[in-house]
Amino acid sequence: MIDEGYIKFASIWQRSKPLDFPEIDELITWRRPLFAAELIGQYVESGIGFGNISIRLPGAGGFIISGTQTGHLAELDYRHFARVTSYDISENRVTSIGATEASSESMTHATIYEINPAIRAVVHVHSYELWVALKNVLPTTSEDVAYGTPEMAYEFYRLFNETDFRRQGIAVMAGHEAGLISIGSTLQEAAERVLALKQDIAD
Numbered sequence: 001m002i003d004e005g006y007i008k009f010a011s012i013w014q015r016s017k018p019l020d021f022p023e024i025d026e027l028i029t030w031r032r033p034l035f036a037a038e039l040i041g042q043y044v045e046s047g048i049g050f051g052n053i054s055i056r057l058p059g060a061g062g063f064i065i066s067g068t069q070t071g072h073l074a075e076l077d078y079r080h081f082a083r084v085t086s087y088d089i090s091e092n093r094v095t096s097i098g099a100t101e102a103s104s105e106s107m108t109h110a111t112i113y114e115i116n117p118a119i120r121a122v123v124h125v126h127s128y129e130l131w132v133a134l135k136n137v138l139p140t141t142s143e144d145v146a147y148g149t150p151e152m153a154y155e156f157y158r159l160f161n162e163t164d165f166r167r168q169g170i171a172v173m174a175g176h177e178a179g180l181i182s183i184g185s186t187l188q189e190a191a192e193r194v195l196a197l198k199q200d201i202a203d
Contacts, residue, residue: 009107009148010093018078018099023055023064028076030123030191031066035074037198039125042072050126050178052103054084055187056113062086065109067100084110089153104148111153112183115160121187125194126178129201134180139163140172147176156181169193 031053034040040051049071056063062085070080082098087110094110096102103109109122134140141155152173159165170193173179184190 009150010091011101012093012095013082013101014095014097016097016099019064019081019083019097020078021057021064021083023057024078024081026187027053027055027064027066027081030187031076033195034123034125034191037195039127039194039198040071041126047072052105052109052124053187053191054103054106054109054122056120057083063109063113065096065103065106067098068103070100070103082106089150092150107148107150107153108156108181111156112181115157116166118185119183121184121190123182123184123187123190123194125180125182127180127194127198127201128178130180130194130197131172131178133201134170134197135172135174138168138170138172139165140174141176143174145175147173147179152176170197 042049049069051071052066054063054065062083064081064083067080067082079099082096082100082102084096084102084106086095094106105124112119112122139159145151145155159171165171169183171181182190182194
């Protein structure tokens with residue numbers, strides 16, 4: 001069963017006009033090939049979207065992430081992004097602002113940015129082929145940990161401390177069917193890591 005699309009944390013969302021950050025153009029640009037490769041999209045049977053993409057803002061500005069349930073859209077614009085301004089893992093709470101509510105994976109993205117300040121971008125995709133082929137080959141979260149939870153956030157601390165995730169930049173989410181996380185010092189690096197894996201499987 002696909003466990004996707006539902007916000008599992010306390011979401012404090014301030015609806016606003018569409019955000020206007022230049023980083024959003026970069027997010028839109030790099031989401032296109034991920035959508036074309038069906039790494040971001042929608043499950044036809046359930047109508048539930050999957051996949052999200054984020055980028056860190058300079059200083060203490062938080063990060064911009066694609067909105068919840070935008071996976072089905074081939075092209076996003078400024079209306080489809082939220083800025084995560086604060087979060088609390090222990091309280092399972094995320095605060096965001098934007099014309100749409102922040103993705104259900106926002107807690108995981110926030111944790112990864114906290115762990116390593118050198119990370120500027122996080123990409124969460126779905127690929128059952130990659131998930132099956134790479135589970136327990138690449139750094140892998142515990143099977144009993146679900147997406148969007150404090151437990152998943154703490155799992156990424158574990159991967160950074162106990163595996164090669166910091167260097168390899170890709171992890172498999174064993175308890176989140178088809179889910180993978182890619183990170184990078186740039187959005188291009190994060191996106192191209194997983195696009196290259198998808199191409200390798202296709203070849």
